[in-house]
Amino acid sequence: MASTVDSNIFSSVPALQSNLGILSPDQIELAKILLENGQSHLFQQWPQLGVDDKQKLDFFDQIARLNSSYPGGLAAYIKTAKELLADSKLGKNPYDGFSPSVPSGENLTFGNENFIEMENRGVVEARNAAFVLVAGGLGERLGYNGIKVALPRETTTGICFLQHYIESILALQEASNKIASDGSQRDIPFIIMTSDDTHSRTLELLESNSYFGMKPTQVHLLKQEKVACLDDNDARLALDPHNKYSIQTKPHGHGDVHSLLYSSGLLHKWLDAGLKWVLFFQDTNGLLFNAIPASLGVSATKQYHVNSLAVPRKAKEAIGGITKLTHVDGRSMVINVEYNQLDPLLRASGFPDGDVNCETGFSPFPGNINQLILDLGPYKDELQKTGGAIKEFVNPKYKDSTKTAFKSSTRLECMMQDYPKTLPPTARVGFTVMDIWLAYAPVKNNPEDAAKVPKGNPYHSATSGEMAIYRANSLILQKAGVKVEEPVKQVLNGQEVEVWSRITWKPKWGMIFSDIKKKVSGNCEVSQRSTMAIKGRNVFIEDLSLDGALIVDSIDDAEVKLGGLIKNNGWTMESVDYKDTSVPEEIRIRGFRFNKVEQLEKYFTQPGKFSVED
Ligand code: UTP
Numbered sequence: 001m002a003s004t005v006d007s008n009i010f011s012s013v014p015a016l017q018s019n020l021g022i023l024s025p026d027q028i029e030l031a032k033i034l035l036e037n038g039q040s041h042l043f044q045q046w047p048q049l050g051v052d053d054k055q056k057l058d059f060f061d062q063i064a065r066l067n068s069s070y071p072g073g074l075a076a077y078i079k080t081a082k083e084l085l086a087d088s089k090l091g092k093n094p095y096d097g098f099s100p101s102v103p104s105g106e107n108l109t110f111g112n113e114n115f116i117e118m119e120n121r122g123v124v125e126a127r128n129a130a131f132v133l134v135a136g137g138l139g140e141r142l143g144y145n146g147i148k149v150a151l152p153r154e155t156t157t158g159i160c161f162l163q164h165y166i167e168s169i170l171a172l173q174e175a176s177n178k179i180a181s182d183g184s185q186r187d188i189p190f191i192i193m194t195s196d197d198t199h200s201r202t203l204e205l206l207e208s209n210s211y212f213g214m215k216p217t218q219v220h221l222l223k224q225e226k227v228a229c230l231d232d233n234d235a236r237l238a239l240d241p242h243n244k245y246s247i248q249t250k251p252h253g254h255g256d257v258h259s260l261l262y263s264s265g266l267l268h269k270w271l272d273a274g275l276k277w278v279l280f281f282q283d284t285n286g287l288l289f290n291a292i293p294a295s296l297g298v299s300a301t302k303q304y305h306v307n308s309l310a311v312p313r314k315a316k317e318a319i320g321g322i323t324k325l326t327h328v329d330g331r332s333m334v335i336n337v338e339y340n341q342l343d344p345l346l347r348a349s350g351f352p353d354g355d356v357n358c359e360t361g362f363s364p365f366p367g368n369i370n371q372l373i374l375d376l377g378p379y380k381d382e383l384q385k386t387g388g389a390i391k392e393f394v395n396p397k398y399k400d401s402t403k404t405a406f407k408s409s410t411r412l413e414c415m416m417q418d419y420p421k422t423l424p425p426t427a428r429v430g431f432t433v434m435d436i437w438l439a440y441a442p443v444k445n446n447p448e449d450a451a452k453v454p455k456g457n458p459y460h461s462a463t464s465g466e467m468a469i470y471r472a473n474s475l476i477l478q479k480a481g482v483k484v485e486e487p488v489k490q491v492l493n494g495q496e497v498e499v500w501s502r503i504t505w506k507p508k509w510g511m512i513f514s515d516i517k518k519k520v521s522g523n524c525e526v527s528q529r530s531t532m533a534i535k536g537r538n539v540f541i542e543d544l545s546l547d548g549a550l551i552v553d554s555i556d557d558a559e560v561k562l563g564g565l566i567k568n569n570g571w572t573m574e575s576v577d578y579k580d581t582s583v584p585e586e587i588r589i590r591g592f593r594f595n596k597v598e599q600l601e602k603y604f605t606q607p608g609k610f611s612v613e614d
Pocket of ligand 1: 134135136137138139140141142193195224251252253254281282283284444
C-alpha cells in the first residue's frame with residue numbers, strides 16, 4: 001500500500017502522509033492527483049491516523065465522484081480553472097480576434113405553405129428523433145418549492161409541464177409511426193437530465209403518474225453531478241466551512257447534458273437503431289412543441305448538423321443573439337453571443353452603431369431560445385473527439401479591483417448551446433426563427449421580480465407563461481378560421497397581460513396546423529370570457545358559437561362534433577395575491593384562479609358519433 005507509492009510527493013504533506021495507511025491504492029492515486037495539482041491545503045487540518053477515519057474515507061468518496069464525473073478528471077478541471085481564472089483576472093475578451101456577421105438560417109411564418117410543408121416533413125422525421133429535456137436547474141429566480149416540471153403549464157386543465165411534454169412526444173410518435181414508409185413502429189426515446197436538486201422528485205412524479213402514458217423503458221434519467229468550488233486564482237478547491245472533509249460544490253450548468261449523453265452510451269444505441277436527430281429542450285417553455293415539428297422539418301430539409309430555435313429579437317434586447325464569428329486566423333463558428341457582448345463586439349468590428357434593427361424592425365441577429373436540434377451522426381463523432389466536454393467559463397465575484405480574492409467561492413460552468421464552439425467550419429450550423437407568440441414563453445421569474453421588469457420586456461413568469469398559451473391557441477384557431485374575440489388587458493401580480501379566451505387542447509387533438517384546420521369548419525366563434533378544453537382526439541368544431549365554459553373528453557373511437565350556440569355563466573378569473581399563503585403556491589404565483597361558476601362538461605366513453613350542443 002503506502003510503501004509502494006512514490007513517497008516524495010507525500011512527505012511535504014505530513015498530515016496526509018500519516019493517514020496513507022487507511023487509503024486504498026485508488027484513493028492514494030486520487031491523493032497524488034490532488035497534490036500534483038496544488039491542492040495540499042485540503043489536508044492541512046487532518047488529524048492523525050485513528051481520528052475521524054470514516055470522514056477521511058468519505059472525503060475520498062467525494063473526490064472519486066468529482067474525478068469520474070468530469071471529462072478528463074479533476075486534473076483537467078483544475079487546469080482549465082487556472083487558465084480561465086487567469087484570463088478573467090486579465091479581463092481578456094473571449095471574442096478577441098473574432099468579427100461578427102449574420103449567419104444563415106430559416107425564417108418561418110406560422111400557417112403559410114412553407115410552414116405547413118416543414119411541419120409535415122417534421123412529422124415524418126419525428127420517429128427518428130430522441131428528445132432530451134434538461135431539468136437539473138434549481139430555478140432560484142422562480143423560487144418555487146417544487147420542481148419546475150411539476151408546475152401546471154396552465155390551470156384550465158392543471159396539466160403539468162412534464163405531462164404535456166410526454167403527451168406531445170407520444171402524439172408525434174403516433175403520427176410519425178402512422179406514415180412510416182416501412183410500416184415499422186418505433187418508441188421515441190425521452191431523456192431527462194436531472195441533478196441532486198431535482199432527481200428524486202422527477203422520478204416520483206413519473207412513477208406516481210405511470211409515466212403519463214409513456215413506456216417506462218422509453219424514459220431515461222441522467223443525473224448530473226455538481227462540480228468543485230474554487231477559492232482563489234490558483235484554483236484551490238474550496239472546503240465546506242462547516243466540514244473540513246467535504247469539498248463545496250455547485251451546479252456546472254446545462255452543458256453537462258453532452259458529456260452525460262456521451263458517457264451513457266445512448267448515442268451509439270440510437271445510431272444502431274437508425275435514429276437521426278437529438279432535440280434538446282428546457283423545463284418550462286409551454287409553447288415549445290408548437291415549434292418542434294416545423295423546425296425538425298427545417299433541420300431535415302437543410303441538412304443542418306445544428307439547428308438553434310430562435311425568435312425575432314429587437315436590437316439590444318436582453319436575449320442572446322445567434323451570431324457567426326470569424327477569427328482572423330480563419331476559424332469560424334455560429335453560436336449564441338450574450339446580448340451584453342454582442343453590441344460591444346459589433347462596435348469594435350466596424351459597425352459604429354452596434355446592434356441595430358434592420359428593415360424588418362428587428363436585429364439581424366435572431367434571439368436564441370436555447371432549444372437545439374442536432375444531427376445525431378456528426379454529434380456522436382464530435383463527442384467522440386471531445387468526450388462531451390463543452391467550452392466552460394468562470395464568473396468570479398472579486399472582492400476588489402486587484403482581483404486577487406473572491407467574495408465567495410466560484411466554479412466553472414458550461415452551457416448546452418456552446419456545443420458548436422468546437423465544431424469544424426464544415427459543420428452545417430443554422431437556425432430556425434419563429435414568432436415568439438408561437439414558440440417561446442418560459443416560466444423563470446417570481447412574481448415580485450417579474451413585476452419589476454422594465455416595460456416592453458417579457459415577464460417570463462407563471463402568469464405570462466399561462467397567458468401565452470391561451471394567446472397562442474387563440475391565434476392558431478383564428479388562423480384556422482375561428483372568430484376568437486380580441487383579448488382584454490388585465491393586471492395580475494403587478495404584471496399587465498393580455499387575457500385571451502382560455503382555450504386548451506391535448507397534443508393528440510392537434511400537433512400541427514394542418515391537423516387543426518381539418519378539425520375546424522363552418523362559422524365558429526369564441527367569446528373572450530370563454531373557456532374551452534378539448535381533451536379528446538376526434539373532436540370537431542363545426543359552426544360553434546361558444547360563450548361560456550366547455551370541457552370535452554372522449555375516447556379515440558368516439559367522434560364528437562361541437563356545434564351550435566353553447567352559452568353558460570362560464571368560469572370567471574379571480575385575482576389572487578402572490579403573498580396570500582392560504583392559496584396553493586402553484587396558483588398564487590399566477591395572480592389569479594378560476595371560479596368555476598358554470599360549464600358544459602361532456603365525456604364520451606363509448607365508440608360512436610356524437611354531437612354536443614347546448
Ligand atoms: P435556467 O437558466 O432556467 O436556470 O436553466 P435554472 O438553474 O433552472 O434557474 P435559475 O437560474 O436558478 O433561476 C435553463 C434550463 O437548464 C436546466 C434548467 O432545468 C432549465 O431547463 N439546467 C440548468 C440544468 O439542467 N442544469 C443546470 O445545472 C442548470
